[in-house]
Amino acid sequence: MPSKTLDQWRQARHAELAGPDSWLGLVGLFWLEDAISKVGSGDNCVVRLPSGPAHLGDLLCRDGEVFWQPAGGEARPLATDRDGQPSTVDHENLSFFIVDRDGRFAARVRDRAWAMRQPFAGIEHFPEDPAWVVDAEWLPLAPPVSMEVPNVTGELKPVTVAFKAVFAVDGQKVELLPMAVGEREVFFVFRDRTSGRETYGAGRFLKAKPAVDGRIRLDFNRAFNPPCAFTPFATCPLPPPENWLPFAVPAGERKWQGAH
Structure with missing residues (x-):
């Protein structure tokens, strides 16, 4: 090619920087220090979302893996970015995924509608x-x-x-x-x-x-x-x-x- x-x-x-998955759409990075990390807009959440329900669900860290358990639902494993494209969890315009930094996990939160508020003007x-x-x-x-x-x-x-x-x-x-x-x-x-x-x-x-x-x-x-x-x-x-x-x-x- x-x-x-x-x-x-x-x-x-x-196009990459202007798109919905741009770095410019990130709104948070939250390190998961405990076995259970609450996710939502509530004050007691480790992973604080800018909108949505007070408790969307929990991130569970077990034996070097991360699982997503939505409130009232079943837990499922999440692929991190360690070996390629990570799994994403979506809620309306928000999404988050797990990054692995030498065995430390963090949830990176993205607002996929960010460009509607302030379109990317480009780089010189x-x-x-x-x-x-x-x-x-x-x-x-x-x-x-x-x-x-x-x-x-x-x-x-x-x-x-x-x-x-x-x-x-x-x-x-x-x-x-x-x-x-x-x-x-x-x-x-x-x-x-x-x-x-x-x-x-x-x-x-x-x-x-x-x-x-x-x-x-x-x-x-x-x-x-x-x-x-x-x-x-x-x-x-x-x-x-x-x-x-x-x-x-x-x-x-x-x-x-x-x-x-």
């Missing part, structure tokens, strides 16, 4: 610049490097890195360490001298196709804001110090001008 053009990529990105981009399509060397690390990567909540996630991307900008040689390497894509998190000024302060994400013959193409025109740029109810990895680039990367998405 041919790659999307940059315009097509931007259009798909806009730097002008496309072919100079920021970089063909980097993809070099093995021997031995692999183990790192603890913090997210915006301050939690640390262990990451093992077996390769690095190496390239030069204006004669300055730099390296980027991937946060994940899969069969279909390689995922990076980086900061640069635009971070906090023209782009999101915590850094940006970049995805690349897997390396071929020891080289990997990094198209910084497709650098994009992490979910945490749009909502306080996301948990995003932060770039390790090795991925703090010592120069500006005026390519890709700029800072989102909305507020949360």
Whole structure:
């Protein structure tokens, strides 16, 4: 399948952020600390919904799994986001699903009608610049490097890195360490001298196709804001110090001008 053009990529990105399942529709993130967590709009609920019945049901944590038991109904297991698409529980315009962060569970609540109140106006981009399509060397690390990567909540996630991307900008040689390497894509998190000024302060994400013959193409025109740029109810990895680039990367998405 041919790659999307940059315009097509931007259009798909806009559609994703403007849609009912956008990060912009999140209205809550609630950690499940007990075996039984009440869900509803009542003051005694662990998972507080902005509307609906005072007690919609309960989330049950048993032996590393989460079950949903609607008020007066039977319990059913919920798939978390650990292995892919999570199960959702819907009530009118609201829905929630379970995220798994190294064995800690949380319910993430979404208002799927959010755009009716404030439609997404889009994100500004730097002008496309072919100079920021970089063909980097993809070099093995021997031995692999183990790192603890913090997210915006301050939690640390262990990451093992077996390769690095190496390239030069204006004669300055730099390296980027991937946060994940899969069969279909390689995922990076980086900061640069635009971070906090023209782009999101915590850094940006970049995805690349897997390396071929020891080289990997990094198209910084497709650098994009992490979910945490749009909502306080996301948990995003932060770039390790090795991925703090010592120069500006005026390519890709700029800072989102909305507020949360």
